[in-house]
Amino acid sequence: MKKVVIGMSGGVDSSVAALLLKNQGYEVIGLFMRNWDSTLNNDYLGNPTVNDEICPQEQDYNDASEVCKKLGIPLYRVDFIKEYWDHVFNYFLEELKRGRTPNPDIMCNKYIKFDAFYKEALKLGADYIATGHYAKILDNKLYKAYDKNKDQSYFLSQIPSSILPKVLFPLGDIDKQKVRQIAHEYDLYTADKKDSTGICFIGERNFKQFLKNYLPNQAGDIIHIENNQKLGKHIGLMYYTLGQRKGLEVGGYEDKLFVVKKDTINNILYVASGEENDFLISDSAIISDLNWFIEEEITNCTAKFRYRQADQEVIIEKHNDEVIVKYPNGIKAVTPGQACVFYKDDLCLGGGIIKEVYKKGVKIA
Numbered sequence: 001m002k003k004v005v006i007g008m009s010g011g012v013d014s015s016v017a018a019l020l021l022k023n024q025g026y027e028v029i030g031l032f033m034r035n036w037d038s039t040l041n042n043d044y045l046g047n048p049t050v051n052d053e054i055c056p057q058e059q060d061y062n063d064a065s066e067v068c069k070k071l072g073i074p075l076y077r078v079d080f081i082k083e084y085w086d087h088v089f090n091y092f093l094e095e096l097k098r099g100r101t102p103n104p105d106i107m108c109n110k111y112i113k114f115d116a117f118y119k120e121a122l123k124l125g126a127d128y129i130a131t132g133h134y135a136k137i138l139d140n141k142l143y144k145a146y147d148k149n150k151d152q153s154y155f156l157s158q159i160p161s162s163i164l165p166k167v168l169f170p171l172g173d174i175d176k177q178k179v180r181q182i183a184h185e186y187d188l189y190t191a192d193k194k195d196s197t198g199i200c201f202i203g204e205r206n207f208k209q210f211l212k213n214y215l216p217n218q219a220g221d222i223i224h225i226e227n228n229q230k231l232g233k234h235i236g237l238m239y240y241t242l243g244q245r246k247g248l249e250v251g252g253y254e255d256k257l258f259v260v261k262k263d264t265i266n267n268i269l270y271v272a273s274g275e276e277n278d279f280l281i282s283d284s285a286i287i288s289d290l291n292w293f294i295e296e297e298i299t300n301c302t303a304k305f306r307y308r309q310a311d312q313e314v315i316i317e318k319h320n321d322e323v324i325v326k327y328p329n330g331i332k333a334v335t336p337g338q339a340c341v342f343y344k345d346d347l348c349l350g351g352g353i354i355k356e357v358y359k360k361g362v363k364i365a
Helices: 012-023 056-071 081-097 105-125 163-168 177-186 207-211
Strands: 003-009 027-036 075-079 128-130 137-139 141-143 221-226 229-236 257-265 268-273 281-292 300-302 312-319 322-332 340-342 346-360
Touching: 003 012, 003 229, 012 027, 012 056, 012 128, 012 177, 027 056, 056 075, 081 105, 105 128, 105 163, 105 229, 128 137
Parallel strands: 003 027, 003 128, 027 075, 221 268
Antiparallel strands: 137 141, 141 346, 221 229, 257 268, 281 322, 281 346, 300 312, 300 340, 312 322, 340 346
């Protein structure tokens, strides 16, 4: 009997994934990861649960324990607090300092769930590891999930291709509604538990307050890019991302204002008027930190520049260890620090991190 170590988060997805694996005849072992310690990590400002009798992670562990008891499988726990801080949270802070918009979920998958967790699973004798991600692996290749609304292949774009033969995604062929239905049929403790939101393994936070725990606030001018008019003050460039409309707190304009540029050298936030302004449109980008799941070089495919975006037709040109991605029809709010993930239909080809953004050969972000 093959042994599978599954990451048990205390949520309904991993609960049902464990159930399905057991029903398929695997020997299933649960492993709970504790990656964040609010006290150790000075997580006080902006933390709505700081005074709770039991912290959310301990509640998640208790929920995972209830499910594992019901399924008759063992549950172990492991701390990756240092690894998470070093490889995920520190990266997150450094990117914000650079004026970029990082995606910690992607780095969490790369360094924690499919690296540190995998190594721990091997110590337990695992033949495979599994998670409750919505994605598929076919012939050792990564594919989008059946449930396109929940598909998480975008967030898996940086995991090493070498690990794919050892990974199982039991939810790849079912949708979220079916997951809830199965959880109710088997009377799982987490059947009606709400999905987790917020920063990966940290949870919901008041973002502005939360960052004050780690980064100093540096207020600066908000400037209208078309007429150079000073409109007010921003509270720190790290709190804004390209295309953002809400939270600018600038009045007196009939048209909506959108963030179109961040000048980190002079600490200026540039905005433009109207949803149809041209300042957010780019036609090419340089993508770095590439991770490929295929060996052949690709020149034409589709790409996502953010998670909820529809697939965009692109042309890829190799450029040393990076690629230049061209999209002649223009795309709005392509943002440095976010992931660019490449696809051929449902096959995930790989991905990288958006380094620079251009329009007509001129760098705009």
